[in-house]
Amino acid sequence: MTMMGSEKMEISIAREKERFGANEIEKTKISLMRILVERQDPSSKEVDDSTLRRFLRARDLDVEKASNMFLKYLNWKRNFVPNGSVSPTEIRHELEQNKMFLQGSDKKGRPMAVVLASRHFQHEGGVEEFKRFVVYLFDKIFTRMPPGEEKFIVIGDLKGWGYANSDIRAYLAALSLVQDYYPERLEKLFLVHAPYIFMTAWKIVCPFIDQKTRNKIIFVDKKSLRSTLLEEIEESQLPETLGGKLPLVPIQNT
CATH class of the missing domain: 1.10.8 (Helicase, Ruva Protein; domain 3)
Structure with a gap:
């Protein structure tokens, strides 16, 4: 030797x-x-x-x-969540926006969620319903976890996002849930098609993100969008809207 x-x-x-x-x-x-x-x-x-x-x-x-x-x-x-889970009837306004999708997985088998941020608007259900919606999403994801896996991937598509979609209270509520009640669950959050005006909201939210969570958030440049995602996700598992082959499936239909 x-x-x-x-x-x-x-x-x-x-x-x-x-x-x-x-x-x-x-x-x-x-x-x-x-x-x-x-x-x-x-x-x-x-x-x-x-x-x-x-x-x-x-x-x-x-x-x-x-x-x-x-x-x-x-x-x-x-x-x-006194009943142990969130019923679709408790998040009716959120589901009606048809903004969250769950299908596919990354190369390590971690389940993947896709959110179309331009479809999110404040409604009469308020932040409390939004928080229930996030818990509903997490529970759906966890049922798709392969044995031995604990984390998931999220792709946040910001294409078409505008000030009408800006909901700082909801963003902070989601962050609080991820950081305080579901630690070590998020593997990566890819933010794609981020418009310049989104950075205004980001500057408000960013100080509330702990360093561990911040390290998991990746802004993907438009020029390298497909190649960056393909490093983590097979083409067969990417949604069609991002150059892949999977049609988007609303979370309530999974």
């Missing part, structure tokens, strides 16, 4: 040891977190380790912070 080959093997072994050690630390912290949350909320016993792991990672393995975050989530879920 050459010296270079030997060095590579040593580096590989060192990395495996490091990874193994990190996994053991994480497992220990999950056990500690479970003891803490079950003591404060017995219903936590019904939650699997993968859920606790997501909250733990969202708080950089700080058991106390992760536990507080998780307990807040349980309390929110009981009050906001």
